[in-house]
Amino acid sequence: MTIDYLARHRTLLDQALAACADRRHFSGWPENPSSKLHGEDVPAAGKARFEDLLGRPFPLAQPAERGRIGEEVSPYTCEPLGISYPKVDVPALYAAIDSAHGPWAAADPDTRVGVCLEMLARCGEQLFENAHATMHTSGQSYVMAFAGSGANALDRGLEALAYAHKAMADVPRSGRWQRQFGRDGVADLVKQYRLRPRGVGVVICCATFPLWNAYPALCASLATGNPVVLKPHPRAVLPVALVVSACRAVLEEAGFDPNLVTLVADTRAEPATQELLAQPQTAIVDYTGSPVFGSWLEQNCPGKLVFTETAGCNSVVLESTDDLAATARAIAQSLCQASAQMCTSVQNIHVPAAGVRVGGELVPVETVEQALREAVDGWLAEPRRAATLCGTLFDESVQATVDACRERAAGAGTILRDSTGYENPDFPAARTATPLMIAATPDDADWYRQEVFGPVSFVIRHRSADEALEDATRNARECGAITAHVYSTDAAFIERAIDAYHDAGASVACNLHGMPINFAAAYSDYHVTGLNPAGNACLADLAFVAGRFRIVQAKVPAAAPAEKKTG
Amino acid sequence: MTIDYLARHRTLLDQALAACADRRHFSGWPENPSSKLHGEDVPAAGKARFEDLLGRPFPLAQPAERGRIGEEVSPYTCEPLGISYPKVDVPALYAAIDSAHGPWAAADPDTRVGVCLEMLARCGEQLFENAHATMHTSGQSYVMAFAGSGANALDRGLEALAYAHKAMADVPRSGRWQRQFGRDGVADLVKQYRLRPRGVGVVICCATFPLWNAYPALCASLATGNPVVLKPHPRAVLPVALVVSACRAVLEEAGFDPNLVTLVADTRAEPATQELLAQPQTAIVDYTGSPVFGSWLEQNCPGKLVFTETAGCNSVVLESTDDLAATARAIAQSLCQASAQMCTSVQNIHVPAAGVRVGGELVPVETVEQALREAVDGWLAEPRRAATLCGTLFDESVQATVDACRERAAGAGTILRDSTGYENPDFPAARTATPLMIAATPDDADWYRQEVFGPVSFVIRHRSADEALEDATRNARECGAITAHVYSTDAAFIERAIDAYHDAGASVACNLHGMPINFAAAYSDYHVTGLNPAGNACLADLAFVAGRFRIVQAKVPAAAPAEKKTG
Missing domain, CATH: 3.40.605.10 (Aldehyde Dehydrogenase; Chain A, domain 1)
Structure with missing residues (x-):
C-alpha cells in the first residue's frame, strides 16, 4: 500500500482515544450546516x-x-x-x-x-x-x-x-519465551501472533x-x-x-x-x-x-x-424541580425532537398525583401537566423552529400509530394534548405530527409499557414519587430503556433513583436542563447498557x-x- | 473491608499484566513438588x-x-x-x-x-x-x-x-463533559460510570x-x-x-x-x-x-x-528434520503424557509415504515409524519415569476406547505399537495403558478425523508432505485442533504450513524439541483460537x-x- 492512511489521520485517532479515556466532549466533524x-x-x-x-x-x-x-x-x-x-x-x-x-x-x-x-x-x-x-x-x-x-x-x-x-x-505481534524444563529441557521460542x-x-x-x-x-x-x-x-x-x-x-x-x-x-x-x-x-x-x-x-x-x-419505553420521573418551566421545556423538547422517533426519545413521564414540589412549594399535578403541554406548544410556536425540531414521520405507519392512540385516548377522555400536523414552511406536503400527550395511571401499564413508536407520550400519575420511580425502573428492567431522566431537588431521591435505575440495568440522567436531553455523546455516553431488553x-x-x-x-x-x- | 488484598498482591498482578503484554515466561507459583x-x-x-x-x-x-x-x-x-x-x-x-x-x-x-x-x-x-x-x-x-x-x-x-x-x-469511574448547544445551550455534566x-x-x-x-x-x-x-x-x-x-x-x-x-x-x-x-x-x-x-x-x-x-484431532506434520531421534522423542512424549488425555495431546502424525528427509537424506517411512515407536518405548523404559509421564486412565471408558481401537487395528493388521498396561511402582492396581499406535492412510480419515480420547494415535502415510499438510489443516478446520506441530528443515514448507494452519483457524508450533510439546504457557500462548470446532x-x-x-x-x-x- 502506498498511502499511509493511519499516519494521515493519526491525530484524529489519538484525539478519539483520549476522549474515550476521559469521556470529555470531542467531535471530529462539524455539527452545524450553516453557510457561515x-x-x-x-x-x-x-x-x-x-x-x-x-x-x-x-x-x-x-x-x-x-x-x-x-x-x-x-x-x-x-x-x-x-x-x-x-x-x-x-x-x-x-x-x-x-x-x-x-x-x-x-x-x-x-x-x-x-x-x-x-x-x-x-x-x-x-x-x-x-x-x-x-x-x-x-x-x-x-x-x-x-x-x-x-x-x-x-x-x-x-x-x-x-x-x-x-x-x-492489546495483542503483541510477537514475543520471546524462554524457560527451563527440569534439568535438561530448555525452551527458547519466538512466538508470532x-x-x-x-x-x-x-x-x-x-x-x-x-x-x-x-x-x-x-x-x-x-x-x-x-x-x-x-x-x-x-x-x-x-x-x-x-x-x-x-x-x-x-x-x-x-x-x-x-x-x-x-x-x-x-x-x-x-x-x-x-x-x-x-x-x-x-x-x-x-x-x-x-x-x-x-x-x-x-x-x-x-x-x-x-x-x-433496539428500544424500550424511555422514562422521566419528575419528583421536584427548582424551575418547572425549564424542566418542562427540557422534557417537551424530547417529545418533539425528530417527532420522537429517536431511540432516546422520552415516552413515559411519571409524576406524583399529589403534585410536584417546585422551589419548595407543592404544585398540583394539573399545573405540571399544563406546563408540559405549554412547553411543547412553545417549541412549536415558530413554524421554522417546529420544522427543524420535529422533522417528519418517516412512514405512514407512524401516523397510523398516532391515530390509533388518539382514538383510544379520546374514547377514554385522556388526551392531554392533541396531535395535529404542523405546517412545514418549505414542504407543504410533509408528513408531520405534533406530540400527542395522554394522561395515564398505572392501570394503563399494558399500554405504556411497550414502545409506542412516534410522537406519543404518557403522563402517568402515581400515588407517590417512589411509586413513580418503582414503575419507571421496573419498566426499564422488563421492557427496556435506552435513556431515563430524573428531575428532583432532593439529593436522597436522586441517589435512590440512580441506584434503582442501575439495578434495573439502565443508565440515568439527572436534572438535565438547557440542552437536548435526547443527546447521547460519542466518546462520553456509553449508549445502551445491554442489561435490559433495549x-x-x-x-x-x-x-x-x-x-x-x-x-x-x-x-x-x-x-x-x-x-x-x-x- | 478492612484488608486491602489488591495492595497485598499488587506486585503479582503487575507481573502478570507485564507478562501478558510481552508474552514472556512467568509463573506465580512453583511447578515442582520436590522436597528440596x-x-x-x-x-x-x-x-x-x-x-x-x-x-x-x-x-x-x-x-x-x-x-x-x-x-x-x-x-x-x-x-x-x-x-x-x-x-x-x-x-x-x-x-x-x-x-x-x-x-x-x-x-x-x-x-x-x-x-x-x-x-x-x-x-x-x-x-x-x-x-x-x-x-x-x-x-x-x-x-x-x-x-x-x-x-x-x-x-x-x-x-x-x-x-x-x-x-x-478501561472504563473510567467518572468524567466531566462540557459543550455548547447552539447559541444558548450550555451543558456541563459530571458523568459517573x-x-x-x-x-x-x-x-x-x-x-x-x-x-x-x-x-x-x-x-x-x-x-x-x-x-x-x-x-x-x-x-x-x-x-x-x-x-x-x-x-x-x-x-x-x-x-x-x-x-x-x-x-x-x-x-x-x-x-x-x-x-x-x-x-x-x-x-x-x-x-x-x-x-x-x-x-x-x-x-x-x-x-x-x-x-x-473442547478438543479436536491435534496433528503433527513431519516433513523433514535434522535429528529424527529428537523429533521422535518430542512427539512420543506427547503420546505418553497424561496418557494422551490432555487437550494438547497429539493424535494424528502425518508423514509422506516416500519417507522423511533427515539431515538431507531420505529416510524410509518405516524407519520413521520405528523411530516413533522406539521413542515411546524409551519414555516408558524406566517404570517410575513411565508412571510420572503417563499417569493413569481417569475412567474405564478410556480403556474401552483403547480396546476398541486395538481390536479394529488388529483386524486390519495396522497396529504399529500395541498398548498394554504398565506397572506403576507405587500403585499396583492403577488403571494404566501405554500408547497404542496405528498405521493409517487417508482412507482411514473417518476414524482419525474424530477425537479418540486416550492414548491412541495414528501415523498417517500421505502421497506427499503437501498432501499431509492439506489433510492435517483440513481436519483442524473441520474437526478442530487445539495444538498442531510441524517438523521441517525447509523454511518454505514451514511458512506454507504456518499460513495453512492459520487459514484453518489453528495455531501451530514448529520444530519444538527438548521440551514437552503439549505445554501451553499462560501469559504467552493464546490457548484455543475460537476459529475451529475445538x-x-x-x-x-x-x-x-x-x-x-x-x-x-x-x-x-x-x-x-x-x-x-x-x-
Missing part, C-alpha cells in the same frame, strides 16, 4: 449532488446484480425518490466477498484502521448530500440530519474504531437513523478484518448507499478489493435479511431497529456474534469489538525462526 | 490433609443441601474415595446466591480483583493436597497434578484476572484437568461481579471442592457472602447441568469437556455468554472477559452533583 461556517458553495454543491441522484439508478457497480429495486419515498414531498439500487443475488455476492477477503484479513491491523479512518474522512466530505439523503428518507429535518446522521454518527464510528484499535493493539477475522459482518440499519449504527458496526467489523455487508431499511437506502460508495472508492484506492464493503438493498415485500443470516460465512450481525426483531436475532443466531440496539450491545466499549477477531499464533525455536533458511 | 524446594514437612502435611478428607463428608457448609452424593474412584487404587458432597437443590441455592449478590456487584472492581487475587493465593497454599486430590480423581501423576492442576492452572487464573482487571480499568455484572456464571469443569478452566472462568466471572457456580465432573469433584472451600473462606474474611462461590456436585445418573442452565439468572457458561456437548452449548444457550474449550473461547484475551460485565452511567449537572445536597 461552510460558505455558500459547499452546501449548494452537496445539495446539487443529492438532486443529481434522484430519479435514476444509483451509481454502484457491485457484482451479483440481478436487476434493480428501490421504493424510497420522501416524507417531505411524499413523492418517490425514483432511485434504484442493485437487487443482489446474495450467494453470488458472498462468492465475490470470499475472493476479496484474503488480503484484507492478512493486512496489518494498522493498515486496516488507517483505511477505515480514511473512509470516515471521505464520508465526512459528503455530509451535505448525506444530510439531504437522510432528510428525504428518514424524515429528519435538515439540521438534524446534518448533525445526527453526520458528525454524531461519524463520531460513533470513530469511537468504535478507536476501541477496535485498542483491542487489537496474528489476528484473524471471524467472517462476514452483516449490518442491518434502521429507517430513522440509518447511519447511527452503520458507522460503528462498519468500523468495528472492518477494522478487525471482516468484510461488511450493509442492509439498509427499504425506506432509507440512500444514506447507506452513499457510505458504501465512499468506502468502496477508498478500498480501491488503497489497493484492496471493493467488495469488502457491499450494499444489499431490499424491499418490504422481499426482505433480504434472512438470506444474509443463512449464509454460513455470516459470523457477525449488527442490528438497530425494532425490539421484536432484535430479540429474535438475539435468540436465533447461535454461534454468531449479535449486537443489537439491546445487548454498547456503543462503544471493549465488548463491542473484542470478539470480532481471534488470535492465531506460531511458535518457532529462537535459534531458527521461520524467516531464516535452515534446510 | 519445599522441605519434608509441607508436602507431608498436604498429603495428610488429603488423606483426612477420604471416606467422609467433605466439609462444605452451603445452603440448599438436600443430602449427600459422591462417586469418585481413584484410578490409582480403583477404590472409591468415599467422599460425599452436598446434593444441591438448585433453585434454593440460586435464591441464596441472589441474596449474596448485591454488595459484590456494588463493590469497587479493585476490591473484587483483590479478593480474587487472595483466592488464588489461598489455592496456592493447598497445592499439595490439591495434587493428591487431582491425582486420585483425574488420574494424573503426582508431579503432573502438582504442576498442571497447580501452578499452570493458577497462572491461567491469574492471567484471566489480569485481563479482567485491564478490561474494567459503574460496572454491572450480567448474572450467575456457571463453570462446568472436566474430569482430566478439573482446574484448568476453573480458575480462569472463576476469576473472569467473579472479578467482574458475577457469582460463580462450579459444576465439577462427577469423577473429579475433590479438586474443585477444595477451591470452592478456599474461595468461600476468603469471601467471608473479606466481609462478603460466601455464596458468591458455590459447588454443585452431581452424579452421572443425575447430572445437574441442564438445571443450572435453566435458571434465568445463569448468564454465563464456561465449559471444558467433550466437543459434542461443547457445541451443543454453543448452539443452545441463546442470550447467554458461552465460552467453550472451542469458541481463548485463554485468555480481552474477548474472554470484556462481555462479562456491562456499564451503566449517571449524569448530573456539574454544578449540583448527586453527592451534594441541593434540596
